[in-house]
Amino acid sequence: MVASGLVFLADQYLTARIEQQTARNAFISAEIAVLDRNIREISELKKRRQQLTDRMKIIEDLQGNRPVVAHIFDQIIRTLPEGVYFSEVKMMGKNIAVVGFAESNARVSSLMRNLDASDWLHAPNLTEVKAANSREAGQKSRFQLSVQQVQPKAAGDSQ
Numbered sequence: 503m504v505a506s507g508l509v510f511l512a513d514q515y516l517t518a519r520i521e522q523q524t525a526r527n528a529f530i531s532a533e534i535a536v537l538d539r540n541i542r543e544i545s546e547l548k549k550r551r552q553q554l555t556d557r558m559k560i561i562e563d564l565q566g567n568r569p570v571v572a573h574i575f576d577q578i579i580r581t582l583p584e585g586v587y588f589s590e591v592k593m594m595g596k597n598i599a600v601v602g603f604a605e606s607n608a609r610v611s612s613l614m615r616n617l618d619a620s621d622w623l624h625a626p627n628l629t630e631v632k633a634a635n636s637r638e639a640g641q642k643s644r645f646q647l648s649v650q651q652v653q654p655k656a657a658g659d660s661q
Contacts, residue, residue: 581616
């Protein structure tokens, strides 16, 4: 009887210890799940922060380039000789592609000289000149050119 009582008590003790350890394991598993969710949330927040930082950088770049675009358009207008007009202007990075019409090839040459003399524009490259079709009867030549946008040297740099 005493031996069976000791076996019963030992069984009860071991069963209680096993249940207690199972409860601890369940608690740890639940906490691990909470931490995993927190890690995923932190990872998503880091991604969002990086996206916002990238957007802020783009906006800062655009804000910084605002006056540059105004100067470029001003320079394009100032370099445009009489008898020449642009039908298309595209800016891709620092490269500006222009398509236009001129009354003569001499006017295209004048445009090229004016572009080269500009502080904001550099290295004009004429890619095509051809006779205008019948729809552009008033114009003699259709041309395509590209020019590079540059930052002019500050007045203090040349002194």
